[in-house]
Amino acid sequence: MGKVIILPETTKDPISLIGRRAGICWGSSTDDPEKNYKRGLDCIRSGHGRTWEFVNVEMVLEGYSARVIREWYTHIGGSPTRLQASTRYIDYGEFEYVVPRSVKKDPEKEEAYRAAMHEISEAYRHLQDAGVPKEDIANILPLGMATRVVDKRNLRNLVDMSHQRMCARAYWEYRDLFRDICAALREVSDEWAWITDHMFVPKCELSGFCTETRSCGRMPKKH
Numbered sequence: 001m002g003k004v005i006i007l008p009e010t011t012k013d014p015i016s017l018i019g020r021r022a023g024i025c026w027g028s029s030t031d032d033p034e035k036n037y038k039r040g041l042d043c044i045r046s047g048h049g050r051t052w053e054f055v056n057v058e059m060v061l062e063g064y065s066a067r068v069i070r071e072w073y074t075h076i077g078g079s080p081t082r083l084q085a086s087t088r089y090i091d092y093g094e095f096e097y098v099v100p101r102s103v104k105k106d107p108e109k110e111e112a113y114r115a116a117m118h119e120i121s122e123a124y125r126h127l128q129d130a131g132v133p134k135e136d137i138a139n140i141l142p143l144g145m146a147t148r149v150v151d152k153r154n155l156r157n158l159v160d161m162s163h164q165r166m167c168a169r170a171y172w173e174y175r176d177l178f179r180d181i182c183a184a185l186r187e188v189s190d191e192w193a194w195i196t197d198h199m200f201v202p203k204c205e206l207s208g209f210c211t212e213t214r215s216c217g218r219m220p221k222k223h
C-alpha cells in the first residue's frame, strides 16, 4: 500500500560524488570520472563514514502508517529533516489505514479490524458535524492510519538505518518500508543499485553475529 517517491534533489551519482569530495582533501584532480568513482568506492569500502554524509536523499513516503513513521523519526543521526501531513488542516473523515498481514489472512479478523476503523471514521464525522475542530477530533485517529511525509537525510543515516531496520527483529512494516526505499533508489542510477546491494544490510551481516537478545537464527549469537 505504501509508496516511496524519490525527489529530483536526490544525488544521482552518490559514489562519484563521494569520490569528488574526498579528492579535494587528498589533493587529487577531480576531473576524471573514472578516478572519482574508484575513489568513492574506496571511501565506502574503507568505512570513511563522513564522506557518505555528502550524499543527499529527498523522498516522499506515503501510505505508511503513522505508527511506522513514529519509528522512522527515531533515526536522528546527521540531523535529518521532514514534514508530515497535518492532522489540523486535513479532513480525516475517510482516512486510509494499513491492514497487517496477520489480520488480512483471516476474513473474520479483517472484518473486525475494518469495523473498528469504520467506527472511528463515523465518530470523526459525528464530532465534525457537531462543530468540533479537526485538530481536536484528530486525537481519536489510530496509529494504523496512513500518513505522508516528505523527508531529507544523508546516505550515512540510511546506511545506519538499514542495519537496524533490515533486521528480522524490526517491525514488519518498517522492513517493508525499507525494502520499498531500496527498490525506489535502485531506479535512480546504477550507483544507487550498487549502494543498495552492498551498503544496506542488517547489522548481523556487519558484525558476523547476532546482537539481538531474541535472535531469528540467521547468524550465530556471540556468546
Ligand SMILES: Cc1cc2nc3c(=O)[nH]c(=O)nc-3n(C[C@H](O)[C@H](O)[C@H](O)COP(=O)(O)OP(=O)(O)OC[C@H]3O[C@@H](n4cnc5c(N)ncnc54)[C@H](O)[C@@H]3O)c2cc1C
Pocket (backbone or CB within 6 Å): 074, 075, 076, 077, 078, 157, 160, 161, 164, 165, 167, 169, 170, 171
Ligand atoms: C528491534 C527494535 C526494537 C525497538 N524498540 C524500541 C522501543 O520499544 N521504543 C523506542 O523508543 N525505540 C525502539 N527502537 C528504536 C531504537 O531504540 C532507536 O531509536 C533506533 O534504532 C534509532 O536509533 P539509532 O541510534 O539506531 O539511529 P540514529 O539516531 O540515526 O543514530 C545513528 C548513529 O549515530 C550516532 N548517534 C546518534 N545520536 C547520537 C548522540 N546523541 N550522541 C552520540 N552519537 C549519536 C550513533 O553512533 C548511532 O548509532 C527499536 C529498534 C529496533 C530495531
